[in-house]
Amino acid sequence: MNTQEPLQLLGGLNAQTFMRRHWEKKPLLIRQAIPGFKPILDRSELLDLAAMDDVESRLVVQALPGKEKQWRFRHGPFARKSLPPFKQPGWSVLVQGVDLHDERVHALMNQFRFVPNARLDDLMISYATDGGGVGPHFDSYDVFLLQAHGRRRWRIGRQKDMSLVPDMPLKILANFVPEHEFVLEPGDMLYLPPRYAHDGIAEGECMTYSIGFRSPSKGEVAREILERVADQATEEAGSAIYRDPAQTAVANSGAIPEAMMDFAQLAMKMALRDPLAVRRAMGEYLTEPKANVWFAGNDETAQGAVRLDRRTRMLYDDKHIFINGESFRAAGRDAQLMRALADDRCLKSTEVSRLSAPAAELLADWCRTGWMHVEP
Ligand code: SIN
Ligand code: CO
Numbered sequence: 001m002n003t004q005e006p007l008q009l010l011g012g013l014n015a016q017t018f019m020r021r022h023w024e025k026k027p028l029l030i031r032q033a034i035p036g037f038k039p040i041l042d043r044s045e046l047l048d049l050a051a052m053d054d055v056e057s058r059l060v061v062q063a064l065p066g067k068e069k070q071w072r073f074r075h076g077p078f079a080r081k082s083l084p085p086f087k088q089p090g091w092s093v094l095v096q097g098v099d100l101h102d103e104r105v106h107a108l109m110n111q112f113r114f115v116p117n118a119r120l121d122d123l124m125i126s127y128a129t130d131g132g133g134v135g136p137h138f139d140s141y142d143v144f145l146l147q148a149h150g151r152r153r154w155r156i157g158r159q160k161d162m163s164l165v166p167d168m169p170l171k172i173l174a175n176f177v178p179e180h181e182f183v184l185e186p187g188d189m190l191y192l193p194p195r196y197a198h199d200g201i202a203e204g205e206c207m208t209y210s211i212g213f214r215s216p217s218k219g220e221v222a223r224e225i226l227e228r229v230a231d232q233a234t235e236e237a238g239s240a241i242y243r244d245p246a247q248t249a250v251a252n253s254g255a256i257p258e259a260m261m262d263f264a265q266l267a268m269k270m271a272l273r274d275p276l277a278v279r280r281a282m283g284e285y286l287t288e289p290k291a292n293v294w295f296a297g298n299d300e301t302a303q304g305a306v307r308l309d310r311r312t313r314m315l316y317d318d319k320h321i322f323i324n325g326e327s328f329r330a331a332g333r334d335a336q337l338m339r340a341l342a343d344d345r346c347l348k349s350t351e352v353s354r355l356s357a358p359a360a361e362l363l364a365d366w367c368r369t370g371w372m373h374v375e376p
Pocket of ligand 1 (some may be wrong): 025092125126133134139143198200207310
């Protein structure tokens with residue numbers, strides 16, 4: 001991707017400038033980021049997704065006017081008749097991970113790959129009736145909010161007071177003070193950095209697409225890496241048992257011997273001794289498919305041009321290729337081609353024909369498992 005080229009999607013900024021000025025720093029309102037944008041899924045197609053078991057969806061309902069204002073919240077799946085009527089104002093359904101289910105939505109998300117793939121999470125679509133929204137809140141992650149259908153009034157602001165309304169099924173800011181307000185029309189987009197408070201209220205029926213990002217916490221990364229490294233550690237160092245020929249008799253038998261603590265430190269050091277182990281575990285973790293994803297195997301053979309399945313996650317570092325939770329060492333021309341596959345999500349037939357026999361065999365495997373497909 002050319003990161004120097006001005007992008008309409010970013011209001012005429014190039015991706016470099018956007019990242020430097022706005023990413024994780026300050027909001028950006030982009031009028032007509034996608035001119036003439038039309039919703040990819042209509043209301044009924046979106047609600048069909050919200051009815052599926054393997055799709056994560058949520059319903060947020062405000063109390064009917066005249067009653068005490070109280071938010072209600074439910075997790076999907078939602079049978080159509082379990083949703084409020086369309087003429088009832090103030091409710092919204094949010095459908096997560098639509099990019100996994102629709103090729104056109106996946107293609108839309110691909111326009112945001114000026115951010116590393118490892119950071120891209122999913123594309124969520126919300127449908128709301130007049131006045132609907134999820135209330136004033138903040139998210140821990142960056143988000144692009146693309147207006148797809150109808151109008152939505154956004155009020156946004158940096159907040160000092162991040163306290164939440166107590167005993168609510170949703171995280172709603174108790175004392176939201178907006179600094180800016182805009183009405184977004186179809187094709188308009190708003191970028192918000194993490195923890196920037198916002199409240200989007202539908203003006204009439206409305207659909208909003210959220211391109212969301214993932215930021216694992218240190219704790220999560222440590223757990224994921226240690227779990228993966230642990231499997232290898234038990235194989236490699238498993239046989240060396242603790243010995244203590246120099247142990248003296250003790251008066252306080254409850255105390256753990258220091259030598260035993262040193263043994264633990266050493267075992268940990270040995271488990272993490274391979275400098276590539278942490279990198280490998282990180283790549284495997286980052287490419288692990290989402291929990292609700294499975295691939296349908298087929299008998300495609302990798303001949304001609306190939307394209308990654310939209311659910312496939314593929315990344316690399318300077319020594320490895322990672323795909324759907326697995327890692328492979330790669331070097332030379334194979335590594336170059338595999339990296340191009342991870343960047344562009346496709347390879348031309350001329351590129352496929354330059355792979356070594358073992359790399360071509362891997363590609364064939366990935367085609368059989370449904371991780372990638374031969375281009376028609
Ligand atoms: C929505 O689309 O209603 C909510 C999106 C958000 O505020 O993050
Ligand atoms: Co939000």
